[in-house]
Amino acid sequence: MLTCHQVAEEATEYMEGTAPPPRRLGVWAHLRLCPNCREYLRQLGRTIGLARQALAPPPPAEVEDQLAAIFATQGRPGAAE
Numbered sequence: 001m002l003t004c005h006q007v008a009e010e011a012t013e014y015m016e017g018t019a020p021p022p023r024r025l026g027v028w029a030h031l032r033l034c035p036n037c038r039e040y041l042r043q044l045g046r047t048i049g050l051a052r053q054a055l056a057p058p059p060p061a062e063v064e065d066q067l068a069a070i071f072a073t074q075g076r077p078g079a080a081e
């Protein structure tokens with residue numbers, strides 16, 4: 001059984017899905033039993049999501065123009081006629 005400290009160290013890799021399965025299982029098992037760590041990972045996930053959004057560059061203007069041109073000639077993907 002992992003300690004809360006170990007779970008905190010594994011948390012980022014666990015959230016990103018990059019931890020190897022045996023370690024994921026250890027974190028997962030701990031989370032089943034530890035509401036404190038569940039809350040910690042919930043908040044961490046929110047933080048990671050916000051950080052990714054903040055770091056993602058906006059699409060270049062020419063890409064938006066090309067997409068607009070494609071949509072104008074072909075219609076949006078999945079759109080019903």
Ligand SMILES: [Zn+2]
Nearest residue numbers: 004034036037
């Ligand atoms: Zn814990």
